[in-house]
Each structure stands twice: as C-alpha cells, then as structure tokens.
Amino acid sequence: MARLQGKVAFITGGGGGIGAATAMLFAGEGAGLALVDRDAAAAETAASEVRRRFPSADVLPVAADLSDEAETRRVVDAAAARFGGLDILVNVAGIRVYGPLAEADAGSWDSILAINLMATVHCCKAVVPLLRSRGRGSIVNVSSVFGVAGRAGMGQYDVTKAAVVSLSRTLAIEEVEHGIRVNAVCPGPTITPYHIARAKARGVSEEELRRTGAQHTLMKRWAEPREVACAILYLAGDESSFVTGTALVVDGGASAAAGGSS
Numbered sequence: 001m002a003r004l005q006g007k008v009a010f011i012t013g014g015g016g017g018i019g020a021a022t023a024m025l026f027a028g029e030g031a032g033l034a035l036v037d038r039d040a041a042a043a044e045t046a047a048s049e050v051r052r053r054f055p056s057a058d059v060l061p062v063a064a065d066l067s068d069e070a071e072t073r074r075v076v077d078a079a080a081a082r083f084g085g086l087d088i089l090v091n092v093a094g095i096r097v098y099g100p101l102a103e104a105d106a107g108s109w110d111s112i113l114a115i116n117l118m119a120t121v122h123c124c125k126a127v128v129p130l131l132r133s134r135g136r137g138s139i140v141n142v143s144s145v146f147g148v149a150g151r152a153g154m155g156q157y158d159v160t161k162a163a164v165v166s167l168s169r170t171l172a173i174e175e176v177e178h179g180i181r182v183n184a185v186c187p188g189p190t191i192t193p194y195h196i197a198r199a200k201a202r203g204v205s206e207e208e209l210r211r212t213g214a215q216h217t218l219m220k221r222w223a224e225p226r227e228v229a230c231a232i233l234y235l236a237g238d239e240s241s242f243v244t245g246t247a248l249v250v251d252g253g254a255s256a257a258a259g260g261s262s
C-alpha cells in the first residue's frame with residue numbers, strides 16, 4: 001500500500017527544488033497534490049513533471065503569493081474544495097538574504113519575515129481548521145540546520161528558520177488534542193536549481209559546485225533534494241504517528257561534529 005494513498009497534500013514552494021522533489025515523492029506514494037508557488041510557471045512545470053512520471057496523479061498547480069494572508073486563505077480554501085479536504089501541509093516556500101546582521105536594513109527584514117515566517121504562519125492558520133474538522137493531519141515546516149545552529153553571513157535567514165522551529169513546536173503542543181502533528185525538517189546544503197543558478201552567475205559550474213561545496217558535512221557532499229523530501233515524507237505520513245514537535249536535522253552530519261579533533 002502506498003504511504004499516502006487517499007491523502008491530499010498542500011505543498012508550498014512546490015515549484016522550487018525541495019518542493020518539486022517532495023511533490024514527485026508524494027505523488028509516487030499516492031497523494032493528491034496542490035503545488036503552490038508565487039512563480040506560476042515553476043508550479044506548472046513541477047506539476048507537468050509529476051504527471052509525466054505518474055500519469056494518474058491528481059496534481060493542481062496554484063499561483064499565489066503566500067506572504068499575503070487573504071490570498072493564502074483563498075488558495076487553501078479553493079484547494080480544499082477541489083480535493084474534498086486536506087490531510088497534509090508542507091511549508092517549503094522561502095527566500096534568502098545574504099549579509100551581516102549589523103548591515104541588515106528594515107526592508108530586507110520585512111521581506112524575509114513576510115515569506116519565511118509569515119507565509120508559514122498564514123498557511124498553518126488557514127489549514128489547521130480543515131485538519132481539526134477531520135480530527136487528524138500532519139504539518140511539516142521546512143526550516144534549516146541554521147535554524148538550530150549558528151554561522152556568520154545569513155543572520156536574517158537563520159532568524160526566520162529558528163522562528164519556524166519554534167512555531168512548529170508550539171503549534172504541535174497546541175494542536176495535539178485535535179489529532180494534528182507538527183514537525184520541522186532542518187536541511188543542510190541541498191543542491192537545488194537555486195544553488196546551481198547562483199553558482200553559475202559567479203562562473204562556477206554545477207560540477208565544480210558539487211565537488212567543492214558542502215565540504216563541512218561529514219559526508220563531504222550536498223544532499224539531493226529527494227533526500228530531504230524523504231524526511232518530509234516520513235514526517236507527513238503515518239509512519240511518524242508518535243512524532244510531533246520535533247526538528248529533524250538532515251544535514252549529512254554537519255552539525256554532529258563541533259569542529260576540530262582531540
């Protein structure tokens with residue numbers, strides 16, 4: 001029996017690397033899917049790829065800016081009406097801001113908080129009543145290993161990802177009585193089209209990026225998006241029925257070693 005047979009998942013950032021990999025994995029496990037992204041073409045492409053691989057998959061691409069609460073409620077309700085309810089919410093949508101905290105301006109704080117934190121908040125708020133009405137459901141929020149560990153250079157992003165871990169924990173405590181589980185996944189370096197395009201823009205090929213990047217992980221490599229999607233699948237499905245309020249680190253062991261040796 002497929003792990004998500006008969007279930008419907010609402011996946012944000014469904015047009016991006018980890019979101020599209022999650023959609024592909026979920027479709028293979030029998031889930032119906034709403035793939036939501038502010039990039040309409042990316043959501044369409046991800047949905048077509050899923051349909052090409054799994055012709056019987058029920059996939060709905062949706063264009064929406066999830067930093068807008070009213071728009072989020074509208075697309076959540078439309079997806080629930082289209083599929084006859086929702087069982088799973090996966091919050092993957094996110095952006096990055098680079099630079100030291102001492103130089104961070106209010107505008108960049110507003111934009112990264114609006115997406116990385118508030119889009120997740122809006123989606124949870126819109127979906128929770130639907131899950132409560134069924135007495136069950138699973139929410140998986142994508143944070144980052146830098147939501148639980150520190151580094152220099154991406155402080156604004158890391159703050160939002162720490163907030164996502166806290167949000168997931170508190171929501172898990174508050175919603176357990178309604179049968180809703182809430183967990184976070186904290187990926188380490190994952191080689192998505194975003195990173196490949198960013199490297200290319202500074203003259204670094206994908207091959208070189210794969211060879212030289214992610215050397216701080218114990219495994220000395222990047223994760224493939226599917227490896228993160230597998231952790232999301234575990235938390236979304238019934239195999240994690242006794243897991244809630246946790247943050248699952250998927251970082252090739254990068255955070256296990258404090259650095260140095262004796």
Ligand SMILES: NC(=O)c1ccc[n+]([C@@H]2O[C@H](COP(=O)([O-])OP(=O)(O)OC[C@H]3O[C@@H](n4cnc5c(N)ncnc54)[C@H](O)[C@@H]3O)[C@@H](O)[C@H]2O)c1
Nearest residue numbers: 013015016017018037038065066093094144187189190192
């Ligand atoms: N790739 C990594 O190394 C890595 C590591 C740790 C955490 N993460 C997190 O995983 C998630 C996905 O990462 P990715 O590398 O696949 O990124 P990505 O940029 O490919 O995907 C993010 C998607 O979110 C969408 N999005 C952004 N703002 C939106 C909005 N307001 N409304 C709707 N959609 C919006 C984008 O259009 C994009 O398709 C992000 O939250 C990221 O922070 C990624």
